[in-house]
Amino acid sequence: MDRPVYDFTIQNLGPAQIPSPVEQSRRATLYPMHYVSDDQQIIYDIQTSAQNPCNSDPLLIEKAGPRRQIFFDPLKTHAAIVTCGGLCPGLNDVIRAIVMCLWYQYNVNNIFGFQYGYRGFIQRFNIPPIQLTPKIVKDIQHQGGTILGSSRGFGQEVEEITKTLIKHNINLLFTIGGDGTQRGALNISNYVRDQKLPIAVVGVPKTIDNDISFSQRSFGFDTAVSHAVKAIDAAHIEAYNSINGIGIVKVMGRQSGFIAAHAALANNDVNCVLVPEVQFQLEGPYGLLAHIEHRLSQRGHAVIVVAEGAGQDHLDKANTTDASGNITLSDIGPYLVHQFKNYFKQRQIDVNIKYIDPSYIIRAAPANPNDSIYCAQLGTHAAHAAMAGKTSVLLTLMNSQFVHIPISLAVSQRNCIQPQGELWRDVIATTGQPPFNPPD
Amino acid sequence: MDRPVYDFTIQNLGPAQIPSPVEQSRRATLYPMHYVSDDQQIIYDIQTSAQNPCNSDPLLIEKAGPRRQIFFDPLKTHAAIVTCGGLCPGLNDVIRAIVMCLWYQYNVNNIFGFQYGYRGFIQRFNIPPIQLTPKIVKDIQHQGGTILGSSRGFGQEVEEITKTLIKHNINLLFTIGGDGTQRGALNISNYVRDQKLPIAVVGVPKTIDNDISFSQRSFGFDTAVSHAVKAIDAAHIEAYNSINGIGIVKVMGRQSGFIAAHAALANNDVNCVLVPEVQFQLEGPYGLLAHIEHRLSQRGHAVIVVAEGAGQDHLDKANTTDASGNITLSDIGPYLVHQFKNYFKQRQIDVNIKYIDPSYIIRAAPANPNDSIYCAQLGTHAAHAAMAGKTSVLLTLMNSQFVHIPISLAVSQRNCIQPQGELWRDVIATTGQPPFNPPD
Amino acid sequence: MDRPVYDFTIQNLGPAQIPSPVEQSRRATLYPMHYVSDDQQIIYDIQTSAQNPCNSDPLLIEKAGPRRQIFFDPLKTHAAIVTCGGLCPGLNDVIRAIVMCLWYQYNVNNIFGFQYGYRGFIQRFNIPPIQLTPKIVKDIQHQGGTILGSSRGFGQEVEEITKTLIKHNINLLFTIGGDGTQRGALNISNYVRDQKLPIAVVGVPKTIDNDISFSQRSFGFDTAVSHAVKAIDAAHIEAYNSINGIGIVKVMGRQSGFIAAHAALANNDVNCVLVPEVQFQLEGPYGLLAHIEHRLSQRGHAVIVVAEGAGQDHLDKANTTDASGNITLSDIGPYLVHQFKNYFKQRQIDVNIKYIDPSYIIRAAPANPNDSIYCAQLGTHAAHAAMAGKTSVLLTLMNSQFVHIPISLAVSQRNCIQPQGELWRDVIATTGQPPFNPPD
């Protein structure tokens, strides 16, 4: 088996020659600081087998962390933070951590929050940035959403955004957002490099779907799963308490079904998980409808969890995109409800279908403690990376270590459930669901 | 002002001549029991004013509680419990309390749970009752729904139900359900009385909407409000974080808007509450649409809570009823979303509408401690009432006292928000919303 | 049976002759306001029986609510709010409601929060008041505690406090606190009346123990019970999972055991409730120790909930008081643990005792939705009362109506569990506990 070869080389704005103030900072009084040096790396592919013996020259990824020498002079540094796209638990935690680290560890006191995504950089919208201080961000982690607001789109207006960065003397740009946002960040980063502007662009990838590549886990995902579990609990109770009760819960997951899969594993009451990565037939002896009929005849109730992007081949394509460029999905949830109703009507079986779409209840939740800690670490490491002059990078966790990943690499592909992999194996074992397809 | 005159007279199956075993029961060892006698009553109308001076002969309601003499011989008593209609937090708590009180306080050891509502009494469905014991109900209060299952309808099949009651030697029938259920209970009660069968029918009114008459508060309502508040929190976060964000939350409330009103009071972030009791215009200078446009121009976001039964005059009537006989409502939630979208498109204003329908997440929740205590008290008092030979009664709380209310009286009208009353006054004061109608 | 006679007469500062601005306020645009007039009253004692027939001239209590005429000119009115004593869920909700009502309904824009209890009025501590506005109080209900801080004592320094009131031109003083606080408020109120100062003193009674007289329920109590229930759940799990496991949970309740009793009713896993109102023996065949030994031999585990003020007769009196004048209690929790350990050691029975003292976890919680609504209503009614010129009154809920109670009446006695009453009857029925005393 050929392994793919990835280029993990990190861009630096230039030599980092300014001694870091971290050790003398207000927050680390008297404590010796343990810096990370650029030669500290971690092995990317840690799995070996007889066919895939250990590589003596493995792919290595740069470790994140505070550097002994930094690139930017703290006193002259101006930072900008922007949050883009849909809400996700933990946005405020990340903002808070960037501000706290820059302020207390580096004494950077000019930090601006640009509002409502990239739109906040576009002059014609006339949305002023807000100054961020420890006092302002102190308690924001307790509330969901982002104090900076968010919106989709405008990541292509690179020139306009750069003009605004120059106008505010920005040296550090932190982009918290998904795929499209980070593609925009890469374009900005390339553009300012061509202009020889000393601006570091550091991204913190945000995707409630957990589908970012080269990231072990996306922030907010654990919180999202917790809330999805509650919706499934309700669907189970409703289904269980009715004669031929069918509970259907739609969760987020446009192109990957991680929330659906994890929530099903945590809940244990789910009988079918439908995800974008695994096609399924509705009709026929192997189809979902016949399976649920069989399940009802055996147990009297059934619970189905469906990711929003599952089964799109069954639906008429909308052929439109939203402001972020995401293809508009047709709604699989009501479609399934409709199909079940028709099917059982024809079969003359009375069923009770209860459909739950928790949607924004999940997105708008504040981060749970696990995500809070993770967001704090991501934000802090992002601040360290930017001060050290790293640019065009994302902060992620890989093999349980915080690392720098080139944005270009991370946006080149999407993380998906492997139908042959361990997660899907666990889902099958938990739900007992068949493939919903005729055997080959 | 004429006050309505209600008849609170309670039906008894006959003289209660058997000494109550409660004082000697396993659960009250050595403690003197404080019985309630039939002459203990509470005043119905406790408000007075200059126009409405104190009545020297006020309407009185019978207090609930254990009686010194009971009607049924515990050793020969068989009890049946049934839960009907939609789920509601606390159903299992009520079941548990009835079983525990009958078993431990009265030594009644033949208690049957009839499954899936009145359907469980209908022979042709062939659904056997389950025997209920302390061991079985011990921990059921921790789970939502009802261990007996539920369904709608079949309350008219009085003869069939009675046949089943006779077949199982049932003396006590506990009906936990809404309006339709209790109408059924009344019919059964009348029928068995005509047949001179010694069967007590005691209802515990269930309505998540809190719209039962002669009941200060319906069980599960407090839990429902708590969960509605969480959905509104999410809507607020979503609206607040978008440019011109509009959060719309639909909550339960077919004919009364108590959940919407209370959730708005608890949350404090709601700008409009729409309830069935108060009509509103959408169009025109006084309409909802113009008001929201104004609000967006001032504050940039808005949150609307709508009870499912609100604004039905704007919708095409479905003209159908469900199995419980409830009129099928057209869905006001998506209708509002549609109207807002159109309006702001015409006005060429970009808005971000986020719609949340928490639905079954609310219904299927287990009772919170406040509702748990209340359900335990309702169930216990229902058991006391039935053992004492009360029949055709509901257990409710009035003026903070547990009382017996004739079913016929309770189902004669529905509880609603008074647009001139204190609750709606508080809502207006909290939301600052105008009447959405032109001044008279 | 003689009924006690209480004097519910309300003090008014004088005739209320200024038209209320409420109907024209920002928050009630166009809505007709439904004022409450001073002759609207509710019946105090609503229970009747053969021995206690209906009184044609019953005791009446004044209803709270907005008045058509008010005493204070809003433009010249300065208000002060103070929170005293131990924390309690809902303090911030009450503060918020008073500010919101004064500001939006009455256009009173000079509202001061005096910090750290009455200490904030004492010059030598030099603690400046903070100006309270809607912007400041907007979201405070989401956090526990009180934004004004709190402390005990200093309620006797009436002259000093009055001097500060005069210095800040205060006309309305809102005192949120317990028994001692309201006694202080009464003294202040009497003193300023003697000085002919037009200052209304309105209290909102705060007691997490629910032991305030003439109040159906104290704010924060429901939240406190919810959290106590969680601690009991843990104790039950620990006891249940050990051989001869004994879980002991101490909850608040200095002179009344309402939290202990309600939490036991909600939880259903409690085997003994110990409260200050009911004495118990430890030793002897009827004592607690022998009972628990018996329980362990039957069921292998036991759960005990003890109010902090229970069993003080077993302990050496500390004979000291805290800054609020409360008698310092000796700690019954560790004492019980010690007694159990000794007893079972002597009996040569291995037991596993798990002691939980949730203490401040309960006090510092934010209010749940139920308490939030209640606090909002209490605060709003307090503002209406003060603006109308009522003074020396507390806002409470009686027979489910908001009413004005003279402070002098409310502090004259404490609310306790009646060992002969319905609450204790329900506790006994739930726990099955014997009296822990030899029969008379």
Place this chain on the structure above:
Amino acid sequence: MDRPVYDFTIQNLGPAQIPSPVEQSRRATLYPMHYVSDDQQIIYDIQTSAQNPCNSDPLLIEKAGPRRQIFFDPLKTHAAIVTCGGLCPGLNDVIRAIVMCLWYQYNVNNIFGFQYGYRGFIQRFNIPPIQLTPKIVKDIQHQGGTILGSSRGFGQEVEEITKTLIKHNINLLFTIGGDGTQRGALNISNYVRDQKLPIAVVGVPKTIDNDISFSQRSFGFDTAVSHAVKAIDAAHIEAYNSINGIGIVKVMGRQSGFIAAHAALANNDVNCVLVPEVQFQLEGPYGLLAHIEHRLSQRGHAVIVVAEGAGQDHLDKANTTDASGNITLSDIGPYLVHQFKNYFKQRQIDVNIKYIDPSYIIRAAPANPNDSIYCAQLGTHAAHAAMAGKTSVLLTLMNSQFVHIPISLAVSQRNCIQPQGELWRDVIATTGQPPFNPPD
């Protein structure tokens, strides 16, 4: 820097020659199963640097997962599960997963739960095992604790335990417990091997303190941190609302302070974290007391989180051990309270100290969804390992992969916070606390 060399060699009972039934099992109908082979391994040390270049022959750890060939014939297999030591969130999830995997994937239908730890194997206690089936374990994950009960000790009675294993024809022994438990498991495993008995002993390490070696994360830890965070929130509110308020929270952590450290990172309101790994002085200009005095003078309140094993050098050693052999710790919590009281009394500064010990509230909680998923995976992998004939192994997560670790290796050392490492660096940066020791 020399790296330690560990021996990750796994013991197998013998050649696994029976085809696995997993692919044909009830739960994996029609799905191809993706087996893991014994040559699949993961790299142990994934960090490299200039000084520590990549090793071409790195240490490798065996991957866990279902094997194509198994050692035990399912039809003849009898399994035993035991839970030992203190409670920890997730115990029931692990039990459930083992039972579900054995039953549905391997058709093993003889599964016994031995009760109250190793005590359940000791004849003289006469505690019968309970038969475990899917029906019994179906919903147990919703409750805290362990349905098998737990206790400490008796792990040395190897002969006695083996006799019981033989008596019940046990082939698979699953030991869920801490250090002492797994040492016992190793002894049993060695003993049965010497006796040539075909018994696989597979452990799932349990430590709420997260201090198990060769395990990235212990189950229940995330849930424990979540609950510790709530206690710290309360302490913060109490401290913040008092004049010179000091909130002290004691959390679990006998020899490692992971819960204290993580909870502080999640909470952000903590000013000092005290852990067993880092000594601190109380007295003197660099001591904790002086630091808190300074903090109070600056900010008026302080929050301290202390792990139970911290500062034991300040206390009189109890010199006793509990039934598990753990050294009995003297109680640092009350000791700190006492020291603070004395210090500030001498300094004549009024302080308000609020001490919270959430203790069993944390231990007895049910697992949160994150821990639930993890426990399910641990239990499932443990079942796979045992069926394949692996013995003397623990199931853990390393570098985000489930692996087999020799028990002997895992119990050879304990996981601790590295004072020079990244976790402690993050704690310092968050709290801003100094070293509490004079500079070297």
